[in-house]
Amino acid sequence: RYPHLLSPLKIGNVTVRNRLMQTAHAKGFHAGNGLTNDRDIYYQAERAKGGIGLIVTGARHTHPHSTGPGRTLARGNREEIIERDREMCQAVQAQGGRIVAQLIHFGPQGRSGALDDYRVLWAPSTMKSPAYNEWAKEMTKAEMDEVSENFALTARYSKEAGFDGVELHYSHGYLHQQFLSFVYNKRTDEYGGSLENIVRFPIETLQRVRDEVGPDFMVGIRVSMDECTVDGMHADQAIEMTRLMVRTGLVDYVSATAGTYAAHADQIPPGDYPENWLVKDGARMRQAIREEADIPMFIVGHIVDPEAADQLVANGAADMVAMTRTQIADPEFANKLRDGREDEINHCIRCNQACIARLMVGNAISCVVNPAAGRERRFGAHTLMAATTPAHWLVIGGGPAGMKAALVLRQRGHRVTLVEAGDRLGGQLNLAARLPRREKFGFLPRDLERQLRKAGVEIRLNTRLDADQVAAFGADGVIVATGSRPLKTGFTSTRPAVDRVPGLDQDNVLSVVEVLENPDAVGRRVVLFDEDGGRYALGTAEFLLDRGHEVHLVSRFNALSPNLALTLDLPVNYRHVFEKGLEYTINSWVRSVDGQRAQLFNLFTDKNSQVLEADTFVIAAGHAAENTLYQSLQDRVSNLHCIGDALLPRPLQDVIYEGMLAGREMLN
Ligand code: SF4
Known part of the structure; x- marks a missing residue:
């Protein structure tokens, strides 16, 4: 099975054993010094051992003004990185994998204060960053040259460390991609205004890197096919500018992706995004690249089915398929496909909760279905005794x-x-x-x-x-x-008025679990009290809206997704819930329920506010441990x-x- 997906691919002078790859992703493994460490090495080696063809490292800073979330990325422009990078490369290559270092300048998507000293952010044109809302200044030509030189220096260090190649990050709204975007690049000099001009700086960087590493070292580019914003770059423009970059003959592969921080859901799609959503435009880009040079193209975008992946390689829509969260969830994915052990695969459930959301709150990544992820040194396959x-x-x-x-x-x-x-x-x-x-x-x-x-x-x-x-x-x-x-009363608050609500013991008050177990018990008009922080409540609200109920959600929080991380860890895009007609009131709670009437009050003023009428009240208030059996077994069984x-x-x-x-x- 999967004859195309599992066939080797030649990229430049490197042969990769199959068409499965892992794209660059931040992992939060660095303890602030920006150097490769054991955690990185074990993480990548585990996936190489599991059979993946190509690994692209997490993005690595190339320049002091590339500041990003300071502790999450390696700093590839520090010579000290070579030694441990060499260990990482050897660990991957010893398992038959290939590894490429991704080089980045964060540009305006950085954080000026992320390092110990302040660095002004650099951008193609003076602008306010969509990532952290900071101002970034327009770069001078000298500063652009400096960035290109630093990319070249980092590429040299990468080559010395033993990487199979480097990938220049020209996507996701970072510095070079913003040069490629007419939304952000407002320059009136030779670096802005036309397609030929906007590719000039990315090509200059490519040229410097190529001059540094020579013709035989793999150099790829990662490009956004779509900024996924209303007025942003779309596929037609992306294809043409990629064509211009490939035409230079400096590129060994193109890795196609999409999205920016301004459209984060598209960069890291939630689980309800359509599968294979970039493949159609990707196939057009593949054709354009083919017309310019004989180099491969990689594709990403919620590709989870190996049959579909095999087909798109067979059809020539792409030459390599990125299935990164699939690899986080199961490092042995490739070997299991090869050996006919698909029934042993741990599939990614597209929850975003332990990979991306952990990163967004400053923790190292892991995985809900594979808790050994990011902890391979302690829990990797080799450690099971x-x-x-x-x-x-x-x-x-x-x-x-x-x-x-x-x-x-x-x-x-x-x-x-x-x-x-x-x-x-x-x-x-x-x-x-x-x-x-x-x-x-x-x-x-x-x-x-x-x-x-x-x-x-x-x-x-x-x-x-x-x-x-x-x-x-x-x-x-x-x-x-x-x-x-499930609890039917609030339990997290210290406010008695919130904890003990008269009327929540009525028969027409149900928990979320009761609703999902027996939806026919729910009346037409529903008021849903969210005491738990949004996730379950919003999902239940949509469940009921889909079944034709009227739903009014009352939340104790000042937003329906109060946790910052929820902007990313939501497994689905909740825009749809509002489109389906959800009514809501925030910063409020219920004073009492009496029959079909609920008296609300404002949590800031403590004053009664509106009265809502409903046939059924639903409360999402968290859960209590079910440990009765455990308690009764104390002193009765050992161990x-x-x-x-x-x-x-x-x-x-x-x-x-x-x-x-x-x-x-x-x-x-
Ligand atoms: Fe997939 Fe969830 Fe694991 Fe992330 S945490 S890799 S989305 S299963």
Whole structure:
């Protein structure tokens, strides 16, 4: 299978073993010194070992005025980086992979104060940055030359370190891409105003890099095919300017992408973005490149199906396919395709919650479905130790934490029995997957169940054990992962008025879980109280709107997505919820519910505000640990553990991490 996707590709003088690649992505691994470290090396080596063809490093700064979020990127223009980069290159190449260093100047998308000293931001024209709302100054010709020289210097260091090539980042709204954009480039000199002029600076940088590294070293460019803003650059222009850059003969490959910080959802699309959304314009760009030079083109854009990827290579729409989040979720993706082990793949659920959202709040990336991601030194495949004393473990609860713990215990050689009270595995993930445009959340329980069955875990559904039965079971160890139950009252606030709302015990007040389990119980008019921060509430609101209900959402927060990270970790684009007619009130909470009337009050003034009428009230107020069984087992069984929501309800990434940890580090 996949004969085209898994066939080798020659790029310049380098042969890559297959057409699967991982694009540059910030990982937040750097401890502030900007040097490659063990975490980087283990992360990349794990993916090379898993069979990927080409890895492009995270972008590396090339110049002191390229400031970005200071602690997330390497500084490729520091000579000290060569030594550890050499280790990274060797680690990847020893596994048969190829690795390219991506070079960047952040330009106006930097942060002037990100480093210890202040650096004014540089841009093609004086402008306010769409990224961090800072002013950036128009560059002089001397400054442009300096940037090109620094790209060349960084390329030299990259070559010395043993990289297979360098990629110049000319996309996503960074410095060179802004030169290529008529929205940002307002220059009246020879660097602005026409297609020939806007490519001049990117070509000058290319020329300096090529002069430095010579003809035999791979040099690629990453270009945006579309700025994804109303007045921004679109595919026709992108194709023509790429044509001009390729025509110089300086380029060994083109990696096509889209989006800028001004249209972030397009740069890092949420899960409901159409699959293969760039392929159509990409095929046009591929053709234009072919007319100019015999070099390959790479494509990205929510490509998740290997059949589709194989087809687009077969059709000549692209020569290499970037599936980056797929690789984060499963570093062994390529080998599993090659070996016919697709039933073992951990599919990315497009949640954006542990990769991008963690990065946005200053943490290193990881992955919801693969908590070892970013932690390969401690949890990589090579670290899984067989149990010294294989034992029989009983895992109670088939939600994500229990499933993960059961699988890892089994992989280590234990006998494992997994019992689940319900009629299917997956717990609340099955409900989350019912929310509109989140069906990919269902991949996770499906993948885990497949692997559990294949590994030989004994699964007993519809089995609710009480304490006596657990004690009589006679397992060597017991893990309780009984999950959580939804709350119907607020619990995070210290304000009694918020915590104890009269009337929330009425029959016409339902939790989000109750709504998803039994939507027919919901009346036509709904008021939804969001005490939990937006995510579940907005998804439930859309679920109800789709079923024809009128929905008014009342939020305690001053925005419907109060967490900064939610701008990126939302797995779907919530614009659609508002287009479907959601009414909402923010900064407010409910004073009381009486029959079909809810009295709201303003959280700033504490004064009563509007009265809302509804047939059903729904409350999204978080969850409480369901740990009754665990409590009753204390002192009755030895080697007893409690994990996941049963210990403390937390985001999905945390409970799966805990399941992995339990499986790896439990006694025995
Ligand atoms: Fe995919 Fe979510 Fe993992 Fe990111 S955290 S790679 S979106 S599964």
